[in-house]
Amino acid sequence: MAKTDIGPPHYSKFLPPIIKENYGKWAYHEIVKPGVLKHVSESGAELYSVRVGSCRLASVDFIRQVCEIADKYSDGYLRWTSRHNIEFLLSDASKVDPLIAELKEKGFNVGGTGNALTNIIHTQGWVHCHSAATDASGIVKAVMDELYEHFENMDLPAKLKISLACCLNMCGAVHCSDIAILGIHRKPPKIDDENVNKMCEIPTVIASCPTAAIKPNPKAKSVTVNEERCMYCGNCFTMCPAMPIADPKNDGVALLIGGKVSNARTAPMFSRLAVPYLPNNPPRWPEVTGTIKKIVDLWIANARKGERVGEWINRIGWEKFFEMAEIPFTDKHIDDFIFSVPTFRTTTNFKW
Amino acid sequence: MAKTDIGPPHYSKFLPPIIKENYGKWAYHEIVKPGVLKHVSESGAELYSVRVGSCRLASVDFIRQVCEIADKYSDGYLRWTSRHNIEFLLSDASKVDPLIAELKEKGFNVGGTGNALTNIIHTQGWVHCHSAATDASGIVKAVMDELYEHFENMDLPAKLKISLACCLNMCGAVHCSDIAILGIHRKPPKIDDENVNKMCEIPTVIASCPTAAIKPNPKAKSVTVNEERCMYCGNCFTMCPAMPIADPKNDGVALLIGGKVSNARTAPMFSRLAVPYLPNNPPRWPEVTGTIKKIVDLWIANARKGERVGEWINRIGWEKFFEMAEIPFTDKHIDDFIFSVPTFRTTTNFKW
Amino acid sequence: MADIKTPLLDELEKGPWMSFVTQLKELAKKKPMVRDVLGLLETSYEEKRGHWKHGGIVGVQGYGGGVIGRYTDIPDKFPEVTEFHTMRINQPSGWFYTTDALRQLCDLWDKWGSGLTNFHGSTGDIILLGTTTENLQPAFDEFSEAGWDLGGSGSDLRTPSCCCGPARCEYACIDTLDICYELTMAYQDELHRPMWPYKFKIKISGCANDCVAAIARADLSIIGTWRDAMKVDSAKVKEYADAGMDIQAEVVEKCPTDACSWDGSEFKVNNEDCVRCMHCINKMPKALRPGDDRGATILIGGKATILQSAFLSWVIVPFMKMEPPYDEIKELLENIWEWWDEHGKMRERVGELIYRLGMRNFLKAVGLEPVPQMVYQPRANPYFFWWPEEVED
Amino acid sequence: MADIKTPLLDELEKGPWMSFVTQLKELAKKKPMVRDVLGLLETSYEEKRGHWKHGGIVGVQGYGGGVIGRYTDIPDKFPEVTEFHTMRINQPSGWFYTTDALRQLCDLWDKWGSGLTNFHGSTGDIILLGTTTENLQPAFDEFSEAGWDLGGSGSDLRTPSCCCGPARCEYACIDTLDICYELTMAYQDELHRPMWPYKFKIKISGCANDCVAAIARADLSIIGTWRDAMKVDSAKVKEYADAGMDIQAEVVEKCPTDACSWDGSEFKVNNEDCVRCMHCINKMPKALRPGDDRGATILIGGKATILQSAFLSWVIVPFMKMEPPYDEIKELLENIWEWWDEHGKMRERVGELIYRLGMRNFLKAVGLEPVPQMVYQPRANPYFFWWPEEVED
Numbered sequence A, B: 001m002a003k004t005d006i007g008p009p010h011y012s013k014f015l016p017p018i019i020k021e022n023y024g025k026w027a028y029h030e031i032v033k034p035g036v037l038k039h040v041s042e043s044g045a046e047l048y049s050v051r052v053g054s055c056r057l058a059s060v061d062f063i064r065q066v067c068e069i070a071d072k073y074s075d076g077y078l079r080w081t082s083r084h085n086i087e088f089l090l091s092d093a094s095k096v097d098p099l100i101a102e103l104k105e106k107g108f109n110v111g112g113t114g115n116a117l118t119n120i121i122h123t124q125g126w127v128h129c130h131s132a133a134t135d136a137s138g139i140v141k142a143v144m145d146e147l148y149e150h151f152e153n154m155d156l157p158a159k160l161k162i163s164l165a166c167c168l169n170m171c172g173a174v175h176c177s178d179i180a181i182l183g184i185h186r187k188p189p190k191i192d193d194e195n196v197n198k199m200c201e202i203p204t205v206i207a208s209c210p211t212a213a214i215k216p217n218p219k220a221k222s223v224t225v226n227e228e229r230c231m232y233c234g235n236c237f238t239m240c241p242a243m244p245i246a247d248p249k250n251d252g253v254a255l256l257i258g259g260k261v262s263n264a265r266t267a268p269m270f271s272r273l274a275v276p277y278l279p280n281n282p283p284r285w286p287e288v289t290g291t292i293k294k295i296v297d298l299w300i301a302n303a304r305k306g307e308r309v310g311e312w313i314n315r316i317g318w319e320k321f322f323e324m325a326e327i328p329f330t331d332k333h334i335d336d337f338i339f340s341v342p343t344f345r346t347t348t349n350f351k352w
Numbered sequence C, D: 001m002a003d004i005k006t007p008l009l010d011e012l013e014k015g016p017w018m019s020f021v022t023q024l025k026e027l028a029k030k031k032p033m034v035r036d037v038l039g040l041l042e043t044s045y046e047e048k049r050g051h052w053k054h055g056g057i058v059g060v061q062g063y064g065g066g067v068i069g070r071y072t073d074i075p076d077k078f079p080e081v082t083e084f085h086t087m088r089i090n091q092p093s094g095w096f097y098t099t100d101a102l103r104q105l106c107d108l109w110d111k112w113g114s115g116l117t118n119f120h121g122s123t124g125d126i127i128l129l130g131t132t133t134e135n136l137q138p139a140f141d142e143f144s145e146a147g148w149d150l151g152g153s154g155s156d157l158r159t160p161s162c163c164c165g166p167a168r169c170e171y172a173c174i175d176t177l178d179i180c181y182e183l184t185m186a187y188q189d190e191l192h193r194p195m196w197p198y199k200f201k202i203k204i205s206g207c208a209n210d211c212v213a214a215i216a217r218a219d220l221s222i223i224g225t226w227r228d229a230m231k232v233d234s235a236k237v238k239e240y241a242d243a244g245m246d247i248q249a250e251v252v253e254k255c256p257t258d259a260c261s262w263d264g265s266e267f268k269v270n271n272e273d274c275v276r277c278m279h280c281i282n283k284m285p286k287a288l289r290p291g292d293d294r295g296a297t298i299l300i301g302g303k304a305t306i307l308q309s310a311f312l313s314w315v316i317v318p319f320m321k322m323e324p325p326y327d328e329i330k331e332l333l334e335n336i337w338e339w340w341d342e343h344g345k346m347r348e349r350v351g352e353l354i355y356r357l358g359m360r361n362f363l364k365a366v367g368l369e370p371v372p373q374m375v376y377q378p379r380a381n382p383y384f385f386w387w388p389e390e391v392e393d
Ligand code: SRM
Pocket: A029, A031, A037, A080, A081, A082, A083, A084, A085, A112, A113, A114, A115, A118, A119, A121, A158, A159, A161, A173, A176, A177, A178, A259, A260, A261, A262, A263, A264, A308, D094, D162, D163, D164, D165, D168, D169, D170, D171, D209, D210, D211, D212, D213, D282, D283
């Protein structure tokens, strides 16, 4: 039998010599140009990282292709970032430009550094997950195409972090992104009493519901859903396949915006509901890409230098944001979950 | 039978002629000196209001004495403020100083305007309420004596609003005061099963508990209290006299600070727990007056001009406040009620 | 009348602030009831606990509230306060009085009660402290005769109150006194005959300074504001500056939205950014004034701590014109009460009901459009609901 | 192999951003499984719905997690993806690789799976997407042989992850890679054998920029910081200024606590007020650096939206030294797990448990002292509790 619990390989195996020598001794960095970071050590050593976009849903052939390039330019050393970009790690400055030339020639995307749009964190979507209310890779591709110039240039007011999760489980960091794309259902699950009885543990199903909308239905040895309390999270479906919630006519996408994770300047913030629903319109989701583009353009035009989306909106006020973005404000925007009250405006201080 | 539903007398009956003539036409005001407001009308008319402290627990004889003075100086016109001060309303500027002289001679307190300490909003205490965990009028007197100079002078960084409530019902505005004095119990109610059975409606008693600590006790036809969940609010006692909660050894006072009501500059804010417990030590509650004095002095020494207590603390951070005030920080300071999570520090941004 | 010793309370006759003990002692000389209050209080000071209890419901004919029953738990020691009920008398708008009116109140209370009062109660009423069950009705009859009525108590509308407003304040954007009076008169039934899940309070402030603490203490807050441009007299700003005010530090830098600026000769307000917080006006009342298009912001849900912890009231109508007969606010109030009365659980304030059922249900029921002014920020969670008519079958 | 038509997906081959469709189509040429994935996805694009379902639990011997079972609900149409399970392989710290290692992974996955991957999963694992139940064990055996192990899934410790830290970043205040590795190795059992109420995630960032989004996504966040004075080189600040940076507007005015200042020649940091937010350092890495007394702030409770809505993690230890063998953090982790395991309900994240039972119970159980750094503000409600030993009988 194979060995268990060996854990991951030790990271030191994968560090290039320049990193081993200067581990913990980096003195400062510069962004030489979009996609190129230069880290300088106390020893004077210089490390160049060339950042390349990647569709996270990658084939082994793609990875092999990347390896070929790494062998040629970075002595076979490379890494992935926390946002699924690839970084080639070069100790030889003279190889940077040739690398970029070859990358561009082969259709790779170089950029994502500094005040730019970087790769979109996303999840499985219709490619693998049972719970998805929308696709992941497809919208991501469409949005990156739409905003592509901002990946290649560093001309934004601040970093722009977009994320996508295909259902309310929110795998990833959508709840704290500058712009979050979220797959949503809009109708309660349908209950297939017979199969609930057969396939599901009723107490677990009941406990899975965040709004306590599910009650036992002893007669049918099944459950009922209080439709007024159900907000379509799909948690019951995960626990009980006999409560399907997918619905082509009503599933779609919500946009939440203004979140951030870093502690720089302001504390981390949640993304907040901007657009409650946009339709699933494959293959290119034009309503989604269009709305995001509009919001990004508005931010670019109005934010002060250095202001993340949420910092900008907090300065001008959400009421101004909705007006400027021409997004209708609805009852859905007003919180009614556990921590709703602290979001209510308990002051007369607001703008017209 | 007497007429019912006649409502209060129409206010116009009580307005002095100068007010009737300039109703809605006031142009600006000045604080001539502590306790004296001068309101100037668009017509040029000048109204002088002389503000006088009052112990709110007033006898008819005291009111008659006030009436005498009003007849002499303000043509019989006067009012009370929303914080229980008295204001003599003078249209004759020349009477202001003589009025003040007579007031001072008779032991009245003139002041409470501008950046001063004003009267303490308070409640019944041991003088009338069954629910009180401390007295009201007594502590108020002791605190006003201790801080009296600030009532007479306008030398504070900003207005100082102190309030007292003698139990968790918080009659008054303690929940939004610069400094709130709050009577608290510290042990669960004792249950007198026999009388619960006789005197109380059990479902009402159960529903009265904010932490759902009360469960039926069908055997004894009474209730039980889950002592781990009880936070001694006394609500059950109000519903059920057979659950007494008063306890001379453990009752006392908590201090909450940093609240405000006005929308000026910053939105209204709740007062927040500074000192969880100080003993009931009548007649002058030295621990309470001493701690309040210390906090006020710290505020005076450190706040910028115009900063209310809470605005000052928000600027420096609560961690600094606790350090500077040398007040121990305990598990009681950390919220564990419904809206606790939004108060947790979800950032690495804090001071040592 | 036996003399009583109050060594502990006597300590509270010292010091510069007016002493309630002195007043009690004076009154005790002629009023046995007050002598027993003093004795009872001294006992409480010795024992560190109160000596009052609830008892049977007391009141006057035709009213469900306005009286708070109170009994001592040691009537043997202090028989005069065996019964010691409170009457709440509805104060006039803005707490303006003439000495005649006050003397009338004093005389009546001397006759029918202890002679002890609170000027005023925290809700705003004239609190008459201490009388017997027997005296309640005759006392009420004479108060009514003299033109005074009871205020609220119990699960009903409580006595509305308001700041001095246009009577004495240049900031008032609405006629607080008149609104307070008109609403009080319009809802006498709601005020006097408890019938709701719990209490309901209305407070009215003429501007955002909120001098009656409405946002903190009222289920429904009416707060004056304006919609057009602030009125600015830069010459007068200069006078303040010349008199020593550091306009930049004390005014401009404290503006919450960076909406004003001062260059030494012109004070500019960017009215689009101004949130009418009143701060700059407060600092320079001679130079700055609210605009002309005035009305009120309506907020809901303020309350103290029981049961779900204290709430501050929040915006439900950013701007409402406030002109007699105030039909718009009356209609809104009635819609609110209807919904709350139907759905509220016992001892559930309207703010708590909204918390439980959600703003969406509240807004739909009372007929208000959602606007971003209602929230600091939109929701962060994705748990929002769709009405059946918004989705396809 | 029949050709499949994917007119909708083909649209996603257009545009400047790299296309996953092109990759899928390439791979489909040699992998029937991927051809059916393509077909299935095209079907989803036509129908606007997914076609996957849960099914029986699948896995490898000796492990409770690391594999996500997946089945299509239309196996008749796409038989090759009747089973299409995911294997999660634990990534190396900081996602550093050599091409040799990557090729090894690719070869193994070509052999045993679809050849489709996620580089990486949101938790940080190498996600190998699509294999059959039958292949799981032999695949695992060969991965293990080659030195790779499974990551976490289910109600257990999830694969810890960390930023590149001291390997590639001058801001790193702790050795993120080593901490990540050491914790992963110390808790192999917790990682591989589900046994807790729900999942538990650990993420490690070298500084407050938090480049692995720990505060948002980890039940336990370890974030580098320092306790002594920031290192300032004013001459270098001047270089930034000379190069065109508006130090006042871009740095000083954005400092959250007004802790730094610049007079054209000296950049001053008031270290008592500095909250180490990193902003000024971020703007001028050549001039400013963290201090020398370095360690980590520990935060707890971060998670996504299910059930009680998303939480950000909050401070429980303002400062902890971080030196091998990291005993202090290990002890803390073990105390936390013990308490959570004992009291947590099924599907209750540790943050939710703390919300339900209160920080006071949590702190007492794990042996931490309450400090004001744990909260933005103290409680506003008066509902606090006393331990029996704190009150008199
Ligand atoms: C490579 C990476 C870490 C890794 O181990 O993979 C990384 C690397 C760096 N980050 Fe980061 N960050 C990385 C993800 C993040 C994340 C996480 C995320 O995006 O999900 C965050 C928090 C996101 C947020 O706030 O919502 C993050 C917030 C920052 C910040 C703070 C930005 C702000 O002002 O709010 C800085 C400081 C700065 O850039 O001025 C920063 C700075 C940096 C520096 C400059 C640090 C350094 O001296 O080397 C690195 C280059 C940044 C750049 O791209 O311009 N890094 N950085 C990650 C690259 C992701 C990518 O491919 O785009």
